[in-house]
Amino acid sequence: MKSILTLTTATVLLISTQSLWAEKGSKGSHDKEYRQNNTISTTLNDDNTTQLYISECAACHMAYQAEFLPKRSWKKMMLTLEDHFGTDASLDNNESNQIEAYLLRHASDAKKSYGEFAEISESIHNSETPLRISETRYFKKEHRKIPKHLIEQKEVKSIANCTACHTKANKGNYSERNIFIPNYGKWDD
Numbered sequence: 439m440k441s442i443l444t445l446t447t448a449t450v451l452l453i454s455t456q457s458l459w460a461e462k463g464s465k466g467s468h469d470k471e472y473r474q475n476n477t478i479s480t481t482l483n484d485d486n487t488t489q490l491y492i493s494e495c496a497a498c499h500m501a502y503q504a505e506f507l508p509k510r511s512w513k514k515m516m517l518t519l520e521d522h523f524g525t526d527a528s529l530d531n532n533e534s535n536q537i538e539a540y541l542l543r544h545a546s547d548a549k550k551s552y553g554e555f556a557e558i559s560e561s562i563h564n565s566e567t568p569l570r571i572s573e574t575r576y577f578k579k580e581h582r583k584i585p586k587h588l589i590e591q592k593e594v595k596s597i598a599n600c601t602a603c604h605t606k607a608n609k610g611n612y613s614e615r616n617i618f619i620p621n622y623g624k625w626d627d
């Protein structure tokens with residue numbers, strides 16, 4: 439009797455988690471390509487530029503925290519927005535200047551970074567100017583064990599889609615307890 443009850447509870451739990459993800463998935467698939475429905479707050483909240491950064495740089499993906507990359511990376515990115523990973527993300531000069539200033543103000547080498555931001559940025563050599571957080575040494579080391587099919591599945595699509603697995607990435611929280619991989623669940627290392 440007890441085991442039947444447990445089984446029923448487990449099934450109910452399973453179904454409700456699955457439908458949660460199904461809802462999330464179908465919401466995303468209505469959007470074009472990478473566009474996401476983002477209600478974002480980053481770790482940063484210094485002024486109106488945060489809002490500008492979010493509205494312009496989080497239309498296709500989350501608002502990646504500026505603390506992940508050094509100033510030289512952000513400068514290079516802002517100079518190459520016309521061909522931004524195969525898309526055109528260019529901005530008018532005024533917005534571009536404001537966003538660049540914001541990114542430089544919060545870049546990994548603009549102030550003392552901490553925790554996971556520091557671990558990623560410290561793994562970047564001085565001679566490198568990465569445009570991808572996901573190509574930094576520490577990032578690759580941390581994500582190397584995730585099976586390919588969990589990344590390629592439609593609920594994730596790309597390792598750059600941080601929020602698909604890091605449920606609090608928008609808040610700058612990447613701690614293991616907030617990792618939940620769609621169709622897999624909690625990550626147990």
Ligand code: HEC
Pocket residue numbers: 472494495496497498499502515519522523525526527537569570571572573596597598599
């Ligand atoms: C028109 C859509 C679009 C806009 C607008 C856009 N991006 Fe992107 N961005 C992309 C795409 C597509 C990728 C590659 C994603 C992938 O590989 O899955 C990307 C990737 C990135 C990455 C690398 C992610 C990683 O670690 O792999 C960073 C950093 C980034 N964008 C920053 C910005 C900034 C800063 C802005 C605003 C100035 C911006 N993006 C605006 C489409 C966009």
Ligand code: HEC
Pocket residue numbers: 554555558571572580581583584588589594596597598599600601602603604612613614617619625627
């Ligand atoms: C497919 C799911 C998935 C995606 C997408 C993903 N991550 Fe992760 N991430 C993980 C898992 C799982 C771990 C834990 C690895 C371990 O500890 O073995 C992790 C670990 C991390 C850590 C280290 C956490 C710690 O406690 O030290 C950071 C930082 C991080 N990810 C940032 C990112 C960022 C930034 C992005 C997007 C550019 C991203 N991740 C995309 C699944 C993902």
